[in-house]
Amino acid sequence: MSGSRGHELAHLYDHPGPAARRRVLVASVLSVLVLVAVLALALRELGQAGQLDADRWTPLLSADIASYLLVGLRGTLQAAAVVAVLSLPLGVLLAVARTSPHRLVRVPAVVFVELFRTVPVLLLIYVMLFALPSYGINPDVLWKLAIPLVLANSAAIAEIVRAGILSLPRGQTEAGLSLGMRRAQVVRAVVLPQSLRHVTPSLVSQLVSLLKDTSLGYVVAFTELLYRAQVLTSFNRLLIQTYVVVTLMYLVVNGSLSFLAARLRARSDTPVPPPALATTPGAAVVTAPAHEEVRHG
Amino acid sequence: MDALTQHGDLIAEALGTTLLIAVLSTVGALVIGVLVTVARISPVPVLRGAAFCYVQYFLNVPLLALLLLAVFALPDAGLVMPLTTTVVVVLGLYEGAYVAEAVRSGVNTVAPGEVEAARALGMGFSQVMRKIVVPQALRAVVQPLGNVLIALLMNTALAATVGVVELTSAANRINNVLAQPIAVYASVGVVYMAMALGLGLMASRVEKRVAILR
Numbered sequence: 001m002s003g004s005r006g007h008e009l010a011h012l013y014d015h016p017g018p019a020a021r022r023r024v025l026v027a028s029v030l031s032v033l034v035l036v037a038v039l040a041l042a043l044r045e046l047g048q049a050g051q052l053d054a055d056r057w058t059p060l061l062s063a064d065i066a067s068y069l070l071v072g073l074r075g076t077l078q079a080a081a082v083v084a085v086l087s088l089p090l091g092v093l094l095a096v097a098r099t100s101p102h103r104l105v106r107v108p109a110v111v112f113v114e115l116f117r118t119v120p121v122l123l124l125i126y127v128m129l130f131a132l133p134s135y136g137i138n139p140d141v142l143w144k145l146a147i148p149l150v151l152a153n154s155a156a157i158a159e160i161v162r163a164g165i166l167s168l169p170r171g172q173t174e175a176g177l178s179l180g181m182r183r184a185q186v187v188r189a190v191v192l193p194q195s196l197r198h199v200t201p202s203l204v205s206q207l208v209s210l211l212k213d214t215s216l217g218y219v220v221a222f223t224e225l226l227y228r229a230q231v232l233t234s235f236n237r238l239l240i241q242t243y244v245v246v247t248l249m250y251l252v253v254n255g256s257l258s259f260l261a262a263r264l265r266a267r268s269d270t271p272v273p274p275p276a277l278a279t280t281p282g283a284a285v286v287t288a289p290a291h292e293e294v295r296h297g
Numbered sequence: 298m299d300a301l302t303q304h305g306d307l308i309a310e311a312l313g314t315t316l317l318i319a320v321l322s323t324v325g326a327l328v329i330g331v332l333v334t335v336a337r338i339s340p341v342p343v344l345r346g347a348a349f350c351y352v353q354y355f356l357n358v359p360l361l362a363l364l365l366l367a368v369f370a371l372p373d374a375g376l377v378m379p380l381t382t383t384v385v386v387v388l389g390l391y392e393g394a395y396v397a398e399a400v401r402s403g404v405n406t407v408a409p410g411e412v413e414a415a416r417a418l419g420m421g422f423s424q425v426m427r428k429i430v431v432p433q434a435l436r437a438v439v440q441p442l443g444n445v446l447i448a449l450l451m452n453t454a455l456a457a458t459v460g461v462v463e464l465t466s467a468a469n470r471i472n473n474v475l476a477q478p479i480a481v482y483a484s485v486g487v488v489y490m491a492m493a494l495g496l497g498l499m500a501s502r503v504e505k506r507v508a509i510l511r
Contacts, residue, residue, distance in 0.1 A: 011409040012430070013340045013422055020340070027341045035347060049374045118447065118493035119486045120454035123465050130469070131478030208357060215359035219458055226362050239370035247358045247366065254357035 051240050059236060060245050072228030073249060079142065079214040079224055083149045084207060090150065091157025092196070096187055098158065099165050109158070116155035124148035125219055144220045153210050160202045164195030201268060204261035208254045215250075225249060304471045311467030312488065318385055318453045318463060323446055325389025330396025334434070335426055337397065338404060348397070355394035361455055363387050368459040384456045392449045399441040403434030436507045443500025447493045454489075464488060 016024060046052050059065060097109035116124075128144040139147070168191060176186035196203075217224035229246040233239045336348035355363075367387045368380065378386070407430050415429045435442075457466035468485040472478050 012338055012412055012425065014416060016340065024340050024342075027339075028343045031341060031343045031347070035343070045376065046374045051374050115490070118451075118490040120451045120465060120489060122454040122457060123468065123482060123486055123489065126465065126469055127478070127482050130472060131482055134476075134478060212357075212359040215361045218361055218365075226359065226365070229362075230365065233369075240366070240373050243362065243366040243370045247354075247362050250358045250362060251354060255353060258353065258357055 046240070056238055057241050059238065060241055065232065065236075068232060069225065069228055069246070069249070072223060072225040073253070075217065075222065075224040075228075076211065076214050076226075077253075079145055079149075079217060079222065080207070080211040082142070082146050083153060083210055083214070086146070087150045087154035087157055087210070088203075090154035092161050092192070094154060094158035095161035095165060096192070098162055101183075113155045113158050116151045117159065119152075121148050121152045121213060121216060122219065124151060125216055129220060141220055141222045145214065145217045145222045145224075149210065149213050149216070153206065153213070156206055156209075157203065160199050160206060161195065163202075164199035165191055167198065168195050198268070201261045201265035204257060204264060208257045208261070211254055211257070212250070304467075304474075307462075307467050307471065308464075311462055311464045314381065314456075314461065315450075315453050315463040318381065318388065318456060318461070319450050321385045322388035322392060322453075323449060325385065326392035326396045326445075326449065327442075329389060329393030330400055331431060331435075333393060333397040334400040334404065335431070337401060338430075340422060352394045352397050355391050356398070360387070360391050360452055361458060363391060364455060364459050380459065380461055381456075384453075384459065384461055388449065388452060388456075392445060392452070395445045395448070396442065399438045399445055400431075400434050402441070403436075403438035404430055406437040407433045433509060436509055439500055439504040439507060443496060443504075446500075447496050450489070450492055450496065 014020065043052065050056070094109045094113055097105045098113060100106050100109075125144065125148045128139075128148055132138065172190050172194065173186055176190040177183070181189065214224055215226040218226045218230060221227060225246055229242050233242045236242070333348045333351055336344040337352070339345060364384065364387055367383050371377075411429055411433075412425055415425045420428070453463060454465040456463050457469070460466075462470070464485055468481050472481045475481060
């Protein structure tokens with residue numbers, strides 16, 4: 001994002017001449033002034049409330065508190081790993097089922113995906129917390145968080161993978177079938193490898209939103225980063241400082257994942273070189289446009 | 298079910314709160330999203346950098362953490378707002394980043410030739426944005442924007458965790474009285490599904506109406 005001409009949408013304006021350079025300079029100075037003013041106002045507000053005093057920030061650097069929060073971060077990563085490992089296969093399965101020609105397979109998948117895509121995760125968590133225990137189902141606190149997240153995220157992943165499957169040219173499936181492969185074979189050997197590679201960046205982005213979702217551990221009292229932060233604030237009363245530090249921790253972890261997703265996306269946008277010995281030109285090259293989608297948590 | 302109708306007032310009020318939060322933060326998110334997108338593709342490097350940081354921050358930090366920060370922590374710095382207002386502001390800022398991502402992928406669909414043609418006609422950056430890029434970018438991303446708005450609706454439920462009595466928290470309260478968890482949560486779930494379905498249908502209809510045939 002740096003450099004005045006190097007970025008991807010540079011065609012939106014002319015190569016700046018002297019007058020345009022002057023205008024950009026003026027706009028830069030003005031926006032710096034505005035940003036600095038906003039920042040200064042916020043800092044002044046914080047300073048007047050005594051929130052910037054060094055003794056309100058240094059406790060967070062102490063080894064005890066850092067390790068206390070890091071244990072929370074470990075819980076976050078652990079929950080995210082459990083949810084990711086379970087919801088990825090489930091999501092792929094649902095996507096395949098939803099694109100199946102058999103109605104008996106397709107309809108349950110449609111119902112599952114649409115149901116868990118349009119019900120808030122928090123509501124599912126409340127069901128785990130307050131509804132199921134009265135029917136004798138009372139799983140461990142990790143599962144009270146993980147099961148709702150798996151349901152919601154597998155539905156989201158199913159939609160991502162389905163988009164990948166649909167963006168594949170139909171000829172791929174038809175060619176597989178005409179070679180005498182069974183439909184299951186076509187899905188396994190032709191459709192999924194290509195479409196999964198295609199949607200990998202979106203799947204990594206979904207991982208970000210999944211990791212953010214684990215902050216709902218705050219509601220079920222599962223030991224993850226946000227829950228630990230909340231417990232910590234009830235002892236040290238350093239609310240602003242603790243929560244700012246925690247959002248920055250999330251930013252670092254998720255920012256790296258987002259960066260990875262952007263790298264993968266940039267790589268998949270560069271055209272695939274044709275294979276050296278392609279007998280039918282173009283057939284082996286995935287021609288469908290990169291499916292860019294906004295995913296969410 | 299008839300037990301639920303006794304609490305009709307609470308449900309109606311809570312549904313109203315959910316809708317109020319959803320509508321106000323939708324408006325905020327759309328405005329913020331478009332402005333941030335314009336800043337992100339502007340010729341001014343400082344604005345591009347600021348918009349990039351904004352989007353990355355809100356894309357990568359959990360909404361719940363932001364809500365706790367705004368509701369419980371910021372009053373320590375003397376920033377006190379009514380609870381629902383705080384939720385609307387946080388949700389609008391948060392979803393604004395997602396709107397910006399969606400609109401930016403729409404900007405990519407605007408053909409460079411159109412922008413060049415506009416510039417050849419002598420339009421400046423703001424004119425190119427207002428008349429050529431933003432209208433077409435928005436039309437291209439109606440469906441993704443619909444998905445963002447559905448996610449926004451789902452995220453209004455998080456207001457329950459900071460004490461706003463909206464639909465999810467009302468479900469909890471009613472269940473505390475009735476102790477019929479399955480019936481209560483299922484019917485509230487159906488209400489959310491109906492609203493999301495409505496949004497989805499609306500997005501499809503709007504898309505049909507404004508889509509650019511190429």
